[in-house]
Structures are given as C-alpha cells and as structure tokens.
Amino acid sequence: MASLGEMLEEAKRRTESGERLAMATIVRTRGSTPRSVGARMLVFEDGLFMGTVGGGCGESDVLHATMDAIENGKPTLLLVDLTADEAEESGDVCGGVMDVFIEPLGTR
C-alpha cells in the first residue's frame, strides 16, 4: 500500500520529467464505502495508477474522471454514487456515496 510520502515522491519524479498526472482523494463519505476519507490514487497519463479508492466500488468512474482531469487540467469534485440503482449497471454493490476531489499535477 503506497503511503502519501511515496506517492508524492513519485509525483515529483514524474512532473520533473514533464509528465502529466492527477491525484484523486476521497474527501467525504456517507453510508458504506470500501475506503474512507483520505484514501487516494495517483493516476498517470497512460492510465496506470498507484493507490486505490475502492476497487470494484466506483474506482473505474474515478479513474475515468481523473484521466479527463489530466487532459483538461481542471480540478473537480466528483460525486460517486454507489447506492443500489447505480450499482446494478456496473455490478458494484456498496451502498454509500463518496465525494472524490480530483486535482491535476504537473504542467498544464
């Protein structure tokens, strides 16, 4: 499990070599979510990432939104709804809701 310190070192290394990346952090949760406030992912231009915000539950939505943020350079607060109706489509069953803050790093 990558610590914040390790993620920041990696982010620094990559931004220094001109790469673009973005950080996604869970800032608020309501109901049951697989990870809690402070859990985060560092996502790279090629779609690979460090860390996790929940695996099956909502992580792919976060990943897509984070890739968008890398492209358009805009920070955003994403609401990820894991309640039953949404879950049926993707197969995630987690019951809760979480706010994920996505912020691009590196040169814009």
Add this chain to the structure above:
Amino acid sequence: MLDQSLSWSSEAIASVLEQRRFADLATVVGAPPAIGVEVGAKLLVDRDGSTIGTFGSAELDRAVVDDARTAMDERSSRVVSYPVPGMAQPDGRILVFHEVLEPQPQLLIVGAGHIAVPLAHYGKTLGFEVVVLDDRDKYANRERFPDADQVMAADFGGTLQDFPLTAATYVVIITRAHTYDEESLRLILNKPTAYIGMIGSRRRVQTVLRTLAGEGYDRERLSAIHAPIGLDIGSETPEEIALAIIAEVVAVRRGGTGVPLSKQIRPVSMETAAGL
C-alpha cells in the same frame, strides 16, 4: 517551477511528512468562480499554529486555521464550508477539505536487553514504528526482534548522532550501563523528541542527571526526562516493565494522566451512577 501557491510537489508537504509533524493540509475542493480563491489552493497548518501557503484571503485563512486546530484535536479529517469573504450577499460557499496528517509515532529503543523484546512487540501492536539499537549484535538482531521496523547493531554514539529524531519520536533508554545512558542522552537532549524515558534506580538516574547538569545541559530539558521510566504498576518481570513503559509512552502521546479512571473526580456521585 513557479511555486507561489502550495502544491503537492512543494517541499513543505514532503518535509512535514519526513519530520513527522502533525499538520492539517487544507485544500479548496469547491468554490464559486471569480472570487479570488482557486479550487485546488492549499494551506498547510502545523499543530503549532504556523502555516505555509495561503488561499488568497486573510479572512478565509484565519477561519481555516481555527477549524484546523479542531480537526487536529479531534484527529478527524472533514470538509467544512465557508462563506465567500468580503461579499455582503455571498452566492455559494467555499468548500475546504481539512486533511489531518497525523504522523505515525516512532518508538526508538536504545538498548536491546530483556525488556526491549516485549517493548518492541507492544510498540508494534500499538501502531508505532519500532527501531531498536544496541552495540551488540548478539542482542540487536532480527531473531530477537522479528517485527521491529529497524534493528541496528551499531555504536550508540555514532548512530544517535545521525539518527533523524522527530517530534513524533519516543525514545526509551534502557541500556546495560549508565555510561551508555549518558552517552545516548547527550546526543538526543537538544534535539526534538516527543518523549525521553530512562530506566534505572533513583540513584542511577540521579547520577546521570547530575553529570549532565554539571556539563551544562538545560535543567528544564533534564527534568522533562521520564526517569525512572514508566507508570507505577508494581512491575517485576521484563514484560511487566515493558508494559509500564509503553503505557507511559501512550499516556504522553494521548495526553492521559496515568491516574486510574476510578480515582478521578467525577461530577456524578456513586449513588447516582448505581441508580439509587
């Protein structure tokens, strides 16, 4: 790279983590457009109240620093909403994520004798990063300390000279002779630590403290040393002594008094509590 605003790539945040400083990293996660406060802006608030960075509004900075104090006291990260500063009819609010960066405490055990073994184990169980140091590799080795994060068989003086002590380091000095205790204390007394405890009889402790006072070490710092080490639980075995030590370490960390809960002054009488 222009770094007027605090960002993830700044030295400040890396240094807070490295030095194990307790801090609140506050980030604007939502804000109305064109108000002079940017989404993503950060303010780092140290537990001691000092700050790095700004949101671009002194009023907002102040309000966030106040809430940061509370968040750190309660040890819980949270999103707080603030009014837009300087607007009579604010349209929308500013959302700030207070992320409490609580450092993992470090237990530095100087002296790897009998007490150190259970002490290292209890430290790990209680969430400390455990480091053990002794100059004898017969004692400071992986077999005796399988779950310690670091085991160092090296010279006390040389090692402590370079060891990165932090405000979240709890130092327990339990070496085999008071000369090693003294040597170790000399090297750590003037550096930041959360706690220094030293084992020994009252006589041994007095000898060491008098020697150091005689050498000119600050008396206040000397009297802050927890010696003889540990809470009074009548310990006899190495495990019991280790328990008394780790209990004192936790009490210092969490601000507990070490006094039995049953002996503390209560606002309600025993009769009320018993439902009479």
